[in-house]
Amino acid sequence: MTDDLESRFADLIARRTDFPALARLHEGRTLAHFDGPGGTQVPQAVIDAVSGYYRTANANTHGFFVTTVETDRMLHDARAAMADFLGADGARDISFGANMTTLAWGLAHAFARRFQPGDEVLVSNLDHEANRGPWLMLREHGMVVREIAIRPDATLDYDDFAAQVTPRTRLVAVGMASNAFGTVNDIARARELAYRAGAWLLVDAVHYAPHFPLDVRSLGVDFLLCSAYKFYGPHVGVLYSRNGLLDSLATDRLRTQDPRAPHRIETGTLNHAAIAGTLAAVDYLASFGAGASRRERVVAALNRVAEYERELAQRIWRGLQRLPAVTLVGPPFGTGRRAPTVSFVVAGLEAAEVCRRLAERGICAWDGHFYAIRPIELLGLLERGGVTRVGISLYNSVEDVDRLLAAMAEIVAGA
Numbered sequence: 034m035t036d037d038l039e040s041r042f043a044d045l046i047a048r049r050t051d052f053p054a055l056a057r058l059h060e061g062r063t064l065a066h067f068d069g070p071g072g073t074q075v076p077q078a079v080i081d082a083v084s085g086y087y088r089t090a091n092a093n094t095h096g097f098f099v100t101t102v103e104t105d106r107m108l109h110d111a112r113a114a115m116a117d118f119l120g121a122d123g124a125r126d127i128s129f130g131a132n133m134t135t136l137a138w139g140l141a142h143a144f145a146r147r148f149q150p151g152d153e154v155l156v157s158n159l160d161h162e163a164n165r166g167p168w169l170m171l172r173e174h175g176m177v178v179r180e181i182a183i184r185p186d187a188t189l190d191y192d193d194f195a196a197q198v199t200p201r202t203r204l205v206a207v208g209m210a211s212n213a214f215g216t217v218n219d220i221a222r223a224r225e226l227a228y229r230a231g232a233w234l235l236v237d238a239v240h241y242a243p244h245f246p247l248d249v250r251s252l253g254v255d256f257l258l259c260s261a262y263k264f265y266g267p268h269v270g271v272l273y274s275r276n277g278l279l280d281s282l283a284t285d286r287l288r289t290q291d292p293r294a295p296h297r298i299e300t301g302t303l304n305h306a307a308i309a310g311t312l313a314a315v316d317y318l319a320s321f322g323a324g325a326s327r328r329e330r331v332v333a334a335l336n337r338v339a340e341y342e343r344e345l346a347q348r349i350w351r352g353l354q355r356l357p358a359v360t361l362v363g364p365p366f367g368t369g370r371r372a373p374t375v376s377f378v379v380a381g382l383e384a385a386e387v388c389r390r391l392a393e394r395g396i397c398a399w400d401g402h403f404y405a406i407r408p409i410e411l412l413g414l415l416e417r418g419g420v421t422r423v424g425i426s427l428y429n430s431v432e433d434v435d436r437l438l439a440a441m442a443e444i445v446a447g448a
Contacts, residue, residue, distance in 0.1 A: 035431050042341045045321065049220055049428050051076040065433040068397040069426035070212055070240065070374050072262045076316070079266055082313030086110055093302060094317065104305055109195030111293065114284035115125060117328040118315045119257065120248035121272050128279070128295040129303050129311075130270040132241055133258045134163040139298045140235070140256065140272075144204060145283035150175025153201040155232075157181045158411055159216065160208040162404045164237035164258075168206050179200070183218055183408055187214035187363045202230040211240035213405035213422065214363030215346075215374035217241065225254045232408075239263055243426065246335040246371050249273050266314030267307035272298065282402045303411075321427075342425040345434050347421060352438035353377055356445045361442035362420055373425035379445060383418035385443060391421075394440045398423045 039046060049055055055075040055107050057064060066074055091109065092100035112124035121127060130136040141378040146326075148154075148171065158180050172178050179197045182190040189207075198205070205227040210217045220236060232415050235256040238247060244262040250259050257273040281295035286292065286300060315331065322333030347366045353359050358380040364371060384400035391398050401419040402409040408414050424435060 035435075038431060040346055045338070045341050045427060046430060048076075048165040048321070048333075049430065051078070051317075052079055052428050054351075055428060065396045067423035067433070067437060068399055069243070069429075070263075070422060070424035071403065072268075073243065073265050073426050074428060075265055075267070075310070078317045079310045079313045081111070081304045083267060083310040086309040088136050091306070095370075105422060107309055107312065108303070108305070108402075111308045112326065114312045114315040116448055117326070118242075118244075118247070118318075118331055119259075119271075120250055120328065121273050122250070122276050124293055126249075126273055126276055128272040128274065129308055130272065130299065131238070131304070131315065132268060133260045134167075134270070136258055136270045136272045136298065137163055138169040139285055139300070140282075141170055143298075144168075144283045145171055145174045145176075146283045148174070148176050148203050151177065151201065152203045153177045153179060153199060154204045154206065155179050155181060155194075155197055155202055157189060157207045157218075158183045159187065159211050159214075159218070159408050160206075160237060160407055161212050161239065163239075164208055164235075165407060168204065181207070182413060183419075185412070187211065187412065188216050189218055189282040191219065194223070198226045198230050198232070200230060202232040204233050204235060204239070205230075207410070208237040208239075210244070210372040210374075210406070211363070211405065212240040212374070213403050213408060213420070214376055215372035216364055219250055219369045220254070222434070228253070232388075240349040240372060240374070242368050244274060245334070245339050245370065246332040258353050261307075261311040261314055261345045262316060264270055265317060267304075267310040269304060269307045269311045269388060271311070274298075302347070309410075314342065338427045342427065342429075343371075345425045345429055345431065346371075346375055348434050349375045349425075349437065350447060352434070353441065356441060358445050359441070362414070375424070376420040377420045378414065378417060378420055382444070384416050384421045388420045390444045391437075393439055394443075396437055396440055398437075399400050 052074045090100045090103040092104045112127040115127045154168050182193040207223050233255040236254045238259045242259040255275045259271050261269040284298045319327050319330035322330040324330040360378050362376045388398050388400040400424045
């Protein structure tokens with residue numbers, strides 16, 4: 034089984050050398066990085082793009098000298114790359130920000146000016162707080178914010194979802210994939226329910242984007258948010274807005290700011306070097322796929338990456354299932370799409386203690402609620418310290434997985 038997996042994905046496995054962090058030794062051994070859901074490691078190509086920008090083209094925008102002209106060109110190219118990554122119409126649909134949360138707050142302020150008291154907003158109890166808090170704030174402006182229930186297996190309750198959409202619904206905000214449990218939501222169904230009410234559909238794709246190809250046009254979303262540091266890039270937030278929609282919003286902006294999309298929501302000077310790294314991250318992912326266009330290469334690459342990551346995540350799931358005292362949290366790996374993120378609790382040990390013991394063995398894993406505090410709370414896990422979470426990224430290996438499972442067997446035996 035191991036030999037077959039490694040032979041089928043030999044091309045992906047060979048690219049582990051692209052990531053300098055994987056060669057680091059700590060106390061005489063390499064680190065096994067299962068911390069990708071909180072932010073992936075970056076390939077040398079991204080590091081070179083960031084440092085290269087600082088070495089040769091560091092400047093502000095809209096001047097006549099060479100470095101400012103190159104910065105303007107790079108920013109346009111980065112927007113075009115993200116448009117290819119997301120399947121958008123073009124660069125004008127892509128805005129950048131400090132992070133996804135900051136962009137969401139900017140949208141929330143604009144929605145507060147657009148919506149009327151009594152208008153309704155629908156959010157999910159499954160989501161990261163960045164896709165809840167900004168919309169919950171709209172209650173302060175007289176809007177009614179409803180919350181979609183979740184089931185014990187950490188999936189959305191779609192009957193409750195449908196029941197909560199009314200003719201007064203103006204915005205439906207849901208995640209594509211849960212960063213806490215790996216649940217992938219039915220966005221087609223969310224779109225149908227939102228559009229039936231004439232509402233906008235906003236999607237948090239932060240945890241989905243590193244693992245599967247996206248096509249915002251076929252999804253029919255109005256807004257989509259993601260973060261480059263989750264797909265092998267620097268800390269940059271990305272907002273897709275359906276063509277023409279951003280121009281209709283009264284965003285927070287200075288008098289001197291370009292009022293047109295995509296700049297309309299970009300407050301202050303952007304992090305140009307990080308955006309150069311974002312462009313490099315998209316091109317790096319595209320290098321794993323074949324096709325005539327970057328868009329085709331990105332889609333092919335992420336489809337292949339998804340297959341590999343699923344194999345490794347299933348291996349973790351099955352291995353943990355065999356361990357006494359371990360309870361897996363979240364939907365199982367079945368026939369449907371699921372992110373390669375596995376969360377669990379160990380009887381007699383808080384999640385922080387499990388992660389401390391893993392860290393002693395050179396294994397990087399996260400504990401807690403990961404800012405998805407509401408679902409952790411609703412599932413009765415918050416008072417237990419949340420869950421232990423391990424996530425697969427394209428640079429993980431069978432050896433990493435087997436090392437994790439061996440470590441967990443030791444921890445459970447000694448608990």
